Amino acid sequence: MNRRDFFRLASMAGAGISAAGLSGLVRAATPAQLGTVPTNTGIKGRVVVIGGGMAGATVAKYLRLWGGAGVLVTLVERETSYASNILSNLVLNGQRTMTSLQFGYTNLATRYGVGLVKGDVAAIDPVGHSVTLADGRKLPYDRLVVAPGIDFDTIPGLETAAAQAKVPHAWKAGTQTTVLRNQLLAMKPGGVFAMTIPAKPYRCPPGPYERACVVADWLKKNRPGSKVIVLDANPGITAEPLAFADAFNVVHRGVIDYRPGISINSIDASTMTLNTSAGNLQASVINAIPAHRAGKVVIDNGLANVSGRWAGVDVLTYQSTAAPGIHVIGDASATTQPKAGHIANQEAKICADAIVRLLAGRSPDPSPITNSACYSPITSDTASWLTAVFAYDPVSGSMQAVPAASGEATARSQDNYKEMFKWFNALMEDSFA
């Protein structure tokens, strides 16, 4: 990198930091247990990261920790903080607030020297190796990491903002999560809470079933006689089948009505009616989770070469199969792995390791392993868990689940519920702190 480039990038990053808010910059020293950026790796390069979710934040941090100070990392994000999807179902039953699920970017800047740029991406130039922002700023890169998460299809009938506010998905934690919480509070005893689950792949496989449980548990105690009707486009429960079958048939028996294999044709927000493949259904609250696709920046820049929805990647590096020099990690990529925060964190580490190796003229690790773990609340004080480990299979060129390491808890428990918060805190620290 020449001197001019360096100052251009540094000044842009500086501008981004001030935009992200400076109050957090004046804080206690970095805890000794967290890593420090080495200065002597000899590796140099400019990496731009688009999107500061679980994948984007982790890759930015680990590029600096493993690449060293010569790897200049700029994180482009439109929001000032990340709202965690994990645990956001607990906003619905009042156990968490949205404020408690916010994670800022100041640690990435002050502890690891990640440059922060607040803004929207207008275009990627894969030939000229630069990203242009909506305000005209241009960020040159040697490697680009795209981690925008997901976007949603529009369910027929829900085209307007008003209709979407009345029938929220709340599948991206934020305003809609609060809207759904308020709708629950406004329910009367004996009401119907209908939720719809899209066909795979969607974000957080156990998430919708977990939500059904959390809502049912709350309704039982607070709005007696109410029901949760779950309309699942999939032929059956897609994750933790034992835990959720037990939850639906035993723990929340008579409250949760689970109906698999039902797709949604349209929803009328004015009459609160769902038109489904099994007929019409009216409800007091409708929580419709639409089908997913990769975030807009992936679709707009020709990276969605798998069913026009997802970014095809080489899982040794997460480099796009559509454009060299561009890596796509997290929920936006098409892999055999689930779309979830824990595994996005691990994909980010593999991507960071690969980029550091590539910048040093080395080959990526030929046999990466990723892992996924999560806890699912079944009631307000019990939870289940699932785990999966994926190993690279050179024959298919894909990550394959190791069968012996993929499974779920034999029973829900209060210990699991307590461990859930330990897992969450540690995972968020690994990604954002």
Add this chain to the structure above:
Amino acid sequence: MNREITRWRALLWLPVALASTCVAAQTTTAPPAGRLLASNCFQCHGYDGKSRIGFERLSGESSNEIYKELREMRAKSKPDIMDMHARGYTDAQMRLIADYLATQKSTSSTTAADVKTSKKSEKKESKS
């Protein structure tokens, strides 16, 4: 405040400036073996296994201790979440992970006494 901001900005980019002037002539060293594999542990056990808010701290243990624990977990008939997890790794991979974590020395604020205390409270908590 303005002076503070300027100071922080300058500090933030100091390592970058140093790196860009000093390292041009250096050759790079390969990433430590086992680091990427061991990073599968960091989500729950902290960076380099130096857990401070998550599950059991791994740094400070010997390679043989970590390797033995992982193999014992893998063999459990009624697996808990970590026992199930351990089944995803071969002996060779477990050895690489253990060797890497064992080289991550306890930091100044992480004394051996801290490690012991942390393990004790961990065990207590998992029984409750």
